[in-house]
Amino acid sequence: MSFIECNSGEKMLNSMSLLEFDITVVSSVERVSISTQLDLVTICYLDSCKRHEVCPNSAVLSWFSEAKVQKSCQEKCNIVVSLNRLKNDDIPPLIDAFLALDLSDIDSVDVLDHGSTCVLNEEHILSLMNATKLKLRVIDLSSTSLKKGFLRDLCHVGLPCRVLKLRSNNIQKLDMVGRFMRLQTLNLDFCTSLTSLQKDCFSCMPNLMCLSMCETRVANLWTTTEVLAELPSLLELRFQNCLCCKDTRPCNLSSGEKGSLNVINTCSYSAGETTIGLLSLRESFMVPEVHRKTDNSSKVDERKFLGYLQDRSDGSPSPLHNLRVSPKPQNEVQYKSKNVSGTSNKDIWHHPSPICFEKHYRAYMVASLPRLAVLDNLPITKKEKETSKTIVSEFYEYLPYKHNRKKNVVNILQKRETGTSGVHYGNSSKLKQTYCYGKSQCFFSRSLSAARFGSSMWPSLHPVSSFSHIYKEENKRLRPRQFEYHPSNSSLMAFGTLDGEIVVVNHETGNLVGYNSSIGMTNSVLGLCWLKKYPSKLIAGFDNGCLKLFDVNHMPAKLGDRSCGSGAVHFEDFEQLTSVHVNSTDDQFLASGYSKGVALYDISTGKRLQVFTNMHREPINVAKFAHHSPCMFATSSFDKDVKMWDLREKPENPCYTASSSRGNVMVCFSPDDLYLLVSAIDNEVKQLSAVDGRLHMNFNITSTGSAHNYTRSYYMNGRDYIISGSCDEHAVRICCAQTGRRLRDVYIEGTESGKSIFVQSLRGDPFRPFNFSVLTSTMRPTAKQEIIKVNLLASSHDADESSRDQGQAHRSSSLSCEVIRA
Numbered sequence: 001m002s003f004i005e006c007n008s009g010e011k012m013l014n015s016m017s018l019l020e021f022d023i024t025v026v027s028s029v030e031r032v033s034i035s036t037q038l039d040l041v042t043i044c045y046l047d048s049c050k051r052h053e054v055c056p057n058s059a060v061l062s063w064f065s066e067a068k069v070q071k072s073c074q075e076k077c078n079i080v081v082s083l084n085r086l087k088n089d090d091i092p093p094l095i096d097a098f099l100a101l102d103l104s105d106i107d108s109v110d111v112l113d114h115g116s117t118c119v120l121n122e123e124h125i126l127s128l129m130n131a132t133k134l135k136l137r138v139i140d141l142s143s144t145s146l147k148k149g150f151l152r153d154l155c156h157v158g159l160p161c162r163v164l165k166l167r168s169n170n171i172q173k174l175d176m177v178g179r180f181m182r183l184q185t186l187n188l189d190f191c192t193s194l195t196s197l198q199k200d201c202f203s204c205m206p207n208l209m210c211l212s213m214c215e216t217r218v219a220n221l222w223t224t225t226e227v228l229a230e231l232p233s234l235l236e237l238r239f240q241n242c243l244c245c246k247d248t249r250p251c252n253l254s255s256g257e258k259g260s261l262n263v264i265n266t267c268s269y270s271a272g273e274t275t276i277g278l279l280s281l282r283e284s285f286m287v288p289e290v291h292r293k294t295d296n297s298s299k300v301d302e303r304k305f306l307g308y309l310q311d312r313s314d315g316s317p318s319p320l321h322n323l324r325v326s327p328k329p330q331n332e333v334q335y336k337s338k339n340v341s342g343t344s345n346k347d348i349w350h351h352p353s354p355i356c357f358e359k360h361y362r363a364y365m366v367a368s369l370p371r372l373a374v375l376d377n378l379p380i381t382k383k384e385k386e387t388s389k390t391i392v393s394e395f396y397e398y399l400p401y402k403h404n405r406k407k408n409v410v411n412i413l414q415k416r417e418t419g420t421s422g423v424h425y426g427n428s429s430k431l432k433q434t435y436c437y438g439k440s441q442c443f444f445s446r447s448l449s450a451a452r453f454g455s456s457m458w459p460s461l462h463p464v465s466s467f468s469h470i471y472k473e474e475n476k477r478l479r480p481r482q483f484e485y486h487p488s489n490s491s492l493m494a495f496g497t498l499d500g501e502i503v504v505v506n507h508e509t510g511n512l513v514g515y516n517s518s519i520g521m522t523n524s525v526l527g528l529c530w531l532k533k534y535p536s537k538l539i540a541g542f543d544n545g546c547l548k549l550f551d552v553n554h555m556p557a558k559l560g561d562r563s564c565g566s567g568a569v570h571f572e573d574f575e576q577l578t579s580v581h582v583n584s585t586d587d588q589f590l591a592s593g594y595s596k597g598v599a600l601y602d603i604s605t606g607k608r609l610q611v612f613t614n615m616h617r618e619p620i621n622v623a624k625f626a627h628h629s630p631c632m633f634a635t636s637s638f639d640k641d642v643k644m645w646d647l648r649e650k651p652e653n654p655c656y657t658a659s660s661s662r663g664n665v666m667v668c669f670s671p672d673d674l675y676l677l678v679s680a681i682d683n684e685v686k687q688l689s690a691v692d693g694r695l696h697m698n699f700n701i702t703s704t705g706s707a708h709n710y711t712r713s714y715y716m717n718g719r720d721y722i723i724s725g726s727c728d729e730h731a732v733r734i735c736c737a738q739t740g741r742r743l744r745d746v747y748i749e750g751t752e753s754g755k756s757i758f759v760q761s762l763r764g765d766p767f768r769p770f771n772f773s774v775l776t777s778t779m780r781p782t783a784k785q786e787i788i789k790v791n792l793l794a795s796s797h798d799a800d801e802s803s804r805d806q807g808q809a810h811r812s813s814s815l816s817c818e819v820i821r822a
Contacts, residue, residue: 038068038077038105041097048093059085060094067106076107078137081128083113083120091124098131108137113144122150129159134182136160142167142187154178158204166191174201185210185248189241189351194218195749197227199458210236210248219354219731220747221361225368226457235373237365240352242377251377349376359702360395363388397741400450400721400770449769449793456795459746464493464507464773464787478503478559479785480775482761484528488535490767495775495787496525502540504552507773507789514555516568527580529589531603539589539603541580545573547591549603572608574599579622583630590633592623598635600647612651616641622666626673626690634676638663642678644693658693660684665710670719671766675737677722679713682706685724687737697740699724701733716764716772723772725759732762732774732790746790748776760785769793 042064049056063079071077086094098109109132125146129136139161141151148170158178168190175198183205188194194216202208208231218224218239228234236248245251355361356376366372366380366388373380464483480503483495493507500523504514527541536552549569576594582603583589592598597613598620618639626632631647640663643654660680667678675696676688683701688694699722703709706728713724716734721743725732734743748757756779765771770792778784 045097048096215351547571636664
């Protein structure tokens with residue numbers, strides 16, 4: 001191919017007509033007259049095209065021509081490279097031309113890609129960007145057609161650009177560890193796959209001042225602020241945008257209207273899109289946060305509840321997923337701005353990321369990022385910074401056990417007489433051991449735990465057992481549906497599956513301890529409960545009403561062994577069973593289900609002693625015995641009531657009744673039986689006094705508006721903290737049981753791309769502080785159930801810590817089987 005003639009038959013003369021300087025091409029570029037340094041770039045490009053035997057691209061020549069016009073008008077000279085105008089053969093000559101930019105009159109180079117029709121070589125594109133060196137100003141890869149591998153390489157290598165736009169790209173986890181030393185503006189709007197920020201993703205951006213992340217899936221308030229705090233120059237940030245603002249700068253609304261106002265970001269849903277309006281600060285404090293009355297959306301079809309949970313276990317979405325009430329989570333943040341002109345409907349925010357729906361979101365951001373000047377297009381005043389610190393100290397707990405509660409003389413004298421420190425934690429069944437005395441080992445372990453907790457913002461998450469991923473016969477996996485920690489052996493856990501299997505594992509090592517396949521049964525295990533005095537035995541309840549007592553000593557320690565569980569004790573069926581629970585003396589247990597009563601069974605004889613009917617107006621989903629009293633038990637129902645009962649008084653009338661505003665999903669006693677933890681639909685979690693049912697603490701977790709967001713909560717660290725999760729969300733909330741303040745949220749994220757995860761159940765580890773396990777499930781078409789262990793004291797980024805934990809687990813594994821078979 002001739003240098004002068006293109007493949008399309010066009011003559012070089014047609015391309016040259018775009019140039020405004022005298023160039024005559026005969027046999028070489030030596031006869032070109034150079035009028036400016038800008039001409040040098042064009043000459044280098046034409047010469048390189050000849051050497052690479054490619055036709056000069058008319059679009060490239062036009063870019064150079066436009067740059068020369070800018071220079072002649074004494075404007076800043078900027079070359080805009082559009083990747084969608086290039087082919088692979090055009091890039092090497094352009095790279096050669098850009099290598100001469102340091103000697104030219106060109107001020108800057110912008111590289112844009114808005115969906116190229118040609119598949120470009122990714123290595124060539126990176127080389128093209130790096131060839132511009134310090135001349136590179138803007139890189140706009142919004143909605144790029146380039147592969148994810150290119151974006152990953154770009155983030156890992158880095159670029160000397162000042163503005164980087166990655167809008168609407170498929171980025172799941174931001175890991176920009178490359179060198180972006182000159183970067184000042186980063187735009188990640190509409191990256192709807194972006195769920196989290198990696199620990200060191202902004203470590204090489206010392207000059208980043210503006211960051212925009214509207215309509216992403218970033219939700220974790222704690223890890224996000226931890227990452228952003230590493231940006232020393234960050235001044236403007238937004239996770240939602242004002243309608244009139246195109247960038248992160250403060251809103252330019254007219255200052256001649258109503259002057260300064262105190263406003264609140266309040267979320268309100270509409271059928272078409274999500275908006276966030278402005279309400280006055282006065283309205284936000286008109287009503288304290290108490291139990292709310294709800295409409296008919298809180299009613300539950302109890303007949304469909306079991307089927308619904310089964311569907312969710314199989315991974316299917318709710319058939320009524322779109323039937324949601326209008327949630328109104330409030331970011332109750334005091335804000336005073338001279339630029340905000342009013343509270344009319346036109347003053348709204350669009351495209352919020354999930355993090356914006358967290359309560360006190362703005363206050364937490366402002367308090368955690370003291371150098372920040374603008375958040376969500378609203379300037380941050382000095383007064384707001386002071387107010388935000390007050391709000392955060394009231395509603396959040398930075399480190400565990402930093403309660404700052406007011407003390408009175410009576411409490412001080414009582415602690416001095418008893419020698420107690422006032423904290424409550426213990427694993428023993430004896431009540432007196434749930435207290436820590438003076439400067440005991442428990443006291444110092446708490447201090448150590450608090451220190452480790454503060455240094456591990458990204459907790460360690462890993463599956464309970466490695467064999468949970470191994471296929472059984474007929475290519476089926478173990479699919480956990482219910483699980484329980486062992487009450488006396490810290491290394492053991494039992495779980496039942498959707499296929500009716502009972503599995504006992506050493507969750508420290510992943511070794512199988514016992515397995516029962518329940519031949520002839522394919523019903524899900526919905527209830528599990530260990531016996532305390534007989535540590536090798538546990539009771540299991542199935543969704544077909546079957547009740548069995550298993551002995552782990554008679555269960556083979558081999559996966560897939562078709563043993564029918566010889567020696568298992570059968571009890572009379574309880575129809576539509578959902579839960580079982582054994583009393584503190586191991587002589588009786590309760591079974592409850594989708595009926596208005598419960599059944600009492602005798603463990604030694606295997607007989608059903610009595611059925612208590614009409615205890616509630618709606619079906620009872622959970623019945624729980626107290627930890628220390630064998631006759632006291634509590635029931636929760638979808639009729640919104642929780643009731644306390646005493647077997648010694650023949651449960652005809654409850655000891656008391658406490659009500660929620662929505663249907664109750666579950667109830668449990670604190671380890672010392674002082675409190676009841678009640679969980680109702682859609683994150684309504686509260687703590688009651690077990691003596692009389694009075695409200696002790698309302699945890700005020702933000703609701704989603706879903707009538708099918710079934711919430712479950714349990715205690716952690718004795719009765720010091722509670723963990724709460726819901727089946728429409730992938731977050732576990734951790735709150736202080738004594739103050740109600742939020743300690744942290746842990747987001748359980750899927751390891752596979754695009755998989756939505758929800759929390760099906762969870763339990764606090766009774767032996768390890770700040771440890772708990774979560775039963776998760778993914779949506780169809782590839783539903784997967786898994787039990788994830790969470791260690792809040794170990795960081796997922798600390799390999800050495802993980803190695804030490806594994807070593808300790810191996811040392812304890814040799815004792816596990818001996819303890820249970822003792």
